Amino acid sequence: MIRITELSLPLDHPADALREAIVTRLQISAAELINFTVFKRSYDARKKNSVILFIYIIDVEVRDEAALLQRFADDKHIRPAPDTHYYPVGHAPDSLSERPIVVGFGPCGLFAALLLAQMGFKPIVLERGKDVRRRTKDTWALWRKKTLTPESNVQFGEGGAGLFSDGKLYSQIKDPKFYGRKVMHEFVRAGAPEEIMYVSKPHIGTFRLTGVVSTMREEIIALGGEVRFESKVTDLVINDGQLEGVVLANGETLHSRHVILALGHSSRDTFRMLHRQNVFIEAKPFAVGFRIEHPQSLINQARLGKYAGHPQLGAADYKLVHHAQNGRAVYSFCMCPGGTVVAATSEPERVVTNGMSQYSRNERNANAGIVVGINPEQDFPGGPLAGVEFQERLESRAYELGGSDYCAPAQLVGDFIRGKASREFGEVEPSYKPGVRLGDLAPSLPDYAIEAIREALPAFGKQIRGFDRDDAILTGIETRTSSPVRITRDYETLQSLNLKGLYPAGEGAGYAGGILSAGVDGIKVAEAVARSMLATHNDT
Ligand code: FAD
Secondary structure: OEEEEEEEEEOOOOOOHHHHHHHHHHOOOHHHEEEEEEEEEEEEOOOOOOOOEEEEEEEEEEOOHHHHHHHOOOOOOEEEOOOOOOOOOOOOOOOOOOOOEEEOOOHHHHHHHHHHHHOOOOOEEEOOOOOHHHHHHHHHHHHHHOOOOOOOOOOOOOOHHHOOOOOEOOOOOOOOOOHHHHHHHHHHHOOOOHHHHOEOOOEOHHHHHHHHHHHHHHHHHHOOOEEEOOOOEEEEEEEOOEEEEEEEOOOOEEEOOOEEEOOOOOOHHHHHHHHHOOOOOEEOOEEEEEEEEEEHHHHHHHHHHHHOOOOOOOOOOOOOEEEOOOOOEEEEEEEEOOOEEEEOOOOOOOOOEEEEOOOOOOOOEEEEEEEEEEOHHHHOOOOOOHHHHHHHHHHHHHHHHOOOOOOEEEEEHHHHHHOOOOOOOOOOOOOOEOOEEEOOOHHHOOHHHHHHHHHHHHHHHHHOOOOOOOOOEEEEEEOOOOOOEEOOEOOOOOOEOOOEOEEEOOOOOOOOOOHHHHHHHHHHHHHHHHHHHHHHHHHO
16 A cells, blocks of 8 residues: 555545546556545645645555555655554453453543453443433533533543533544554444544534444443443452452442543542542643633634635634743633533532534534643642642632522623623623623632733734634633543553552543543553453463
């Protein structure tokens, strides 16, 4: 297989133009081209007011590959294609009686369990929340009726925190073994659109993701795995530095010497339990801020110029960073084109925001977190759980500022910059459900964060015209941008630094940030568990 990079074609090119372009680029006859697949398609919008082009990476099969590669030996855009196939590390023997446990069924736990099931290890998945269908009902009850179910919400339940999301599937992690392709491939097999395999910024949106996740659960069960909902792990069984099992909230004990802990960033009671059990955890940096909303048309215009609204490009996104004079970095986070701001608390009397969208991304507003990086040394000293406590304090205050009924505090951007409480909306309507309460957001975050965001918004307005328009809306607050702790693991074995048999993984353990990277980390720990179980079995 040969890979061609940087092959560009006009946005509206007919489907067969790609074949022609390949043949022309490789200087071969049509008959010599056996097959081709699109590996990646991105677009270059730097000349948005003259021409936007699709840029392709194509993998091709030709009759005489060796001769062709020799002919293009000096051309860095024509090279042998890397092998991106996934190869499992082994298969469980029939005589293996131990079953690995996976705690948490977000993207990390889902991929860990799927891989273990595919390798024949028959994992037992324990998830504190409910299955997709019942979880969706509970989550909507908060958004529509202000009724929170603490064990079943945006954070907890089948599919994890990413279920009600934009379903963005890209990440900046290094991925030399192409685990990300495996994640995408499994999503497509379970019903995600084929295009996620090749578009440069794929997304699947909330509704599609729910179907995909339940199809993957069916596969795990069909392969001999077990998925138990409403099964919260509340304690660990430890013997002489070795994990031997977990205890559930209903008192049941399950034994295993291989437990993957894929908790997500919101399982604060479980972090506390781990600390009590002396599992090594440490505080880590995260970010706090607000969600900002603008009309999507404003972002499309700024990003795509005369191509705004072009059906091939969809709703435009953005990524912004500003280094404030007080030394803080302010950046956009989890941008959701054509989406809504959502109530994302899992705890009573707390308010926290996030964003989601459907596959179509056709809601009126664009939203993103505008957040400030914070770190334990400077901002929340005081031990491994100080970041958790810091988040809790801010979320409780946001609840009060929102009126103590799960509405969120909000302010217009112009008023926020001028330090004046907001009283009425302009043209931009907030999408947050169950609703927002206008006022002053300054008391909701530490002064250094407010100062940095005040400085950043006009700076962002220079990059995206209208970003700092007076009636854009800030909704508070963002606190769960990533985990406030790291459950540190050994680099080689991926086990906890001081508890053998415990495999901390995914976002909650501080090893992922986003759906794709959590899925990739799930694959890595599944492989580590498989290797260890095979080695232990062979020794006995
Ligand atoms: P999680 O998805 O948080 O899953 C952890 C699971 O563990 C949960 O289901 C929880 O119930 C369970 N659990 C916790 N403790 C226990 C226990 N003691 N016993 C049993 N089960 C337990 N990322 C993107 O890449 N793209 C996006 O578009 C995107 N949008 C998002 C939108 C929203 C609203 C939110 C909240 C997040 C979004 N994210 C997005 C972030 C993404 O969801 C997370 O990075 C990802 O889900 C982390 O995966 P994870 O498996 O590590 O943890």
